[in-house]
Amino acid sequence: MNNNKPPFHHHHNNHHPHPPPPHNRPNYPQPPPHNRPNYPQPPPHNRPNYSQPPPYNRRQPPKPPKSTLSSCIVATIFLLFLIILIFILYFSLFKPKNPSISITAVTLPSFTLSTNSSTVSFTFSLYAAVKNPNRAVFTHFDSSLQLLYLGNQVGFMFIPAGKIEPGKTELMAATFSIQEFPISKGNVPTTAMSIGPPVSDGIERVKPAMEVEMKMEMVGRIRVLWFFSHHVETVSDCRVEITIYDGSVLGFHC
Template sequence: MADGPIIPTTRPKRPRPPSGRTNLASCVVATIFLIFIIIVILIVYYTVFKPQDPKIAVNAVQLPSFSVINGTVNFTFSQYASVRNPNRAAFSHYDSSLEILYSGNQVGFMFIPAGQIDAGRTQYMAATFSVQSFPLSAPPNMGPTLANGDGVGFNFGLRVQPTMEIESKLEMAGRVRVLHFFTHRVKVRTGCRVAIAVSDGSVLGFHC
């Protein structure tokens, strides 16, 4: 019995691998796209989400108790402040403190508990603590006087009373995390000079 006709077969052609030029073009396009995304993120970060330092404002200073015995001062210090967070992310603060100085020496210190201030919000803080006893510098400063053209001091009949001056330093440290990727470390401080009447401990004024 005769065999049937032999039909020639052809091997399927293998697909040609992509050329080197195609790979290079793909890499260039991907790189340009990545650079574009990074530029957009940086623009948004520095225009909309750029971190800013919180703003501290001291609203009031009081001395609930005050006494002077044998030239030694003892009092309780109270300070009321507001802290505004201008960022679009929460401000987490820690390692914050309030320090009281007299004649350049520390006479009082208080740690401020850690906390968080939400984005765009203002938090009010009140700190009250006892200041350790310390001797008054002698002699205490007298009240404000004015001077005439010859430099001679006079007070126009105003009652002059001895005063003392202390300095308060409020410092807050923390961080602001933007877009869950960028962390901005923050350390802000404010200092106030407080004038106090030695006779009764009344606060004559303060300047921050």
């Protein structure tokens, strides 16, 4: 038997003569670094600096100074005095009064009697004095003058608006025509009235006459103390006696 085989040697080598191939792991992409959002940082926690409440005071609130109280009392007394003074002045000096009307003359410049003595027409003239007794200006408007016969209006006219100064008297004259109107058959002859010139030529005669009524109305306002406006009005009512033959004014009574 041929024992020429090389002897078997045991190699105690930790390394394999042919190392195994490296372990090929899959090449996964690496994840990007974790980027957290850059949130703004909150401000530091500042607690409000609450002031400490004052200690509870059991005492009563302080009373107002005596000087302030005295001033309020004096102001109240002065205000009451001023109001009372205004009322006294208003009712004593500035209390509105109605103007007064004085009829000074009445004439008939023209007078016409119809042939059968049943109708008349004439021109009527009036002279009056209007006095303002107030301490303020009297502003008159809507004033009128009317003539009545047996209760029926036979003539009318408006008095122009105007002003009368305080304490002054204004003379007014008005003339207007009266259209023809019938007269009553019952006009009884009368004697002359006590007011006005008597109808006499040495022997007092009786003449037929007619009576007409005249109304003069003054309407306006008075401003007192530059603030208060007061409505005033006055009326003068007169009866005028006229002869029906020639239109002579026998007299008038207001």
